[in-house]
Amino acid sequence: MEQRVMGRLGRQVGVVGLGAWQLGADWGEVSEADALDTLHAAVDAGVTFIDTADVYGDGRSEKIIRRLIEERPGLTVATKMGRRVPQTPEAYTLGNFRAWTDRSRANLGVDRLDLVQLHCPPTSVFSDDEVFDALDTLVAEGRIAAYGVSVETCAEALTAIARPGVASVQIILNAFRLKPLDEVLPAAEKAGVGIIARVPLASGLLSGRYGPQTVFEEDDHRNFNRRGESFDVGETFSGVEYGVGLQAVDSLRALVPDGMTMAQFALRWILDQPGVSVVIPGARNPEQARANVAADCFPALPEAVHAAVRAVYDELIRPQVHHRW
Incomplete structure (x- = not known):
């Protein structure tokens, strides 16, 4: 697999990683055995970067990953913190950071976390000097090797990129989310900040496997969060209305080269973007994990295809999402 340097983290990671939200909660039931099989399949296929969070299954995802890294040392594991408490800026304190990272270190069975990210905190947190002083303290204390942020909006990303740490x-x-290409990726590349591309398949819409009659399980966020009932609606289908998303996918199908799945096409499109360090598709089984990694085996898409993707976005998707995130 192609390796890229993860910005100021200074580590080389495979360009296709694994997002472990599915292995914790909110995507329907995934057994621990199936989760471990999926993790092993991903690593066997070349994945070296795994992204999780303390809130995924209230630590379940981290604990399952602990079993993997005990067997397969040398992986880079990023976790996130902050979503297990009410979302007020006052919660983002050094004392809480120490407690949250101590819990994640215990869950993952490590002395020092590779990368800890603020998990889509309130917007004002990104402008709070004391928050980033506290994160610097965690590094100095050896609790974490480095820190980053997970954001909802491009404006939040640009504020964070300006922070030297x-x-x-x-x-x-x-x-379905092209706005980061215009400002965020160029700014991150200039600053030496890594870009982790999440929700790469728009909650599965860009896999091309779903249709108007698809029914999602009751405990799947694609059922219970379509209007942002539980968290930011942009995390579910990238904020695109389901029917419009299906229409856009139908328009994109004609662009997929022979031998490539729709999901691999969507991942390859992301890998082609300058400044992307790693893309983190989720997977619920080994077959999905292996198929995701295989996207790296295909050559870059032609410029004409990239132009056609943007045309579909401009026609169908831009009115729904561009002004919001």
């Missing part, structure tokens, strides 16, 4: 920015980037 921020190693990475995790942002929604896919064929």
Whole structure:
């Protein structure tokens, strides 16, 4: 797999990683055995970067990953913190950071966390000097090797990139979210900040596997968060209305080269973007994990295809999302 340097983190990681939200909660039931099989399949296929969070299954995802890294040392594991408490700026204190990272260190079974990201905190947190002083303290104390942020909006990303200690920015980037290409990726590349592309398949819409009659499980956020009932609606189908998303996918199908799945096409599109360090598709089983990694085996898409993707975005998706995130 192609290796890229993760910005100020200074580590080389495979360009296709694994997002472990599915292995914790909110995507329907995934057994621990299936989760471990998926993790092993991903690593066997070349994945070296795994992204999780303390809130995924209230620590379940981190604990499952602990079993993996005990067997497969040398992986880079990023976790996130901050979403287990009410979302007020006052919660983002050094004392809480120490407690949250201590819990994640215990869950993952490590003395020092590779990368800790603020997990889409209130917007004002990104402008709070004391928050970033506290994060610097965690590094100095040896609790974490580096820190980054996970953001909802491009404005939040740009504020974070200006911080000298921020190693990475995790942002929604896919064929339904083109706004980061215009400002965020160039700014991050100039500053030496890594970009972690999340929600790359728009909650599965860009896999091309779903249709108007698809029914999602009751405990799947694609059922219970379509209007942002539980968290930012942009995390579910990238904020695109489901029917419009299906229409856009139908328009994109004609662009997919022979031998490539729709999901691999969507991932390859992201890998082609300058400044992307790693893309983190989720997977619920080994077959999905291996298929995601295979996107790196295909050559870059032609410029004409990239132009066509933007045309679909401009026609169908831009009116729904561009002004919001």
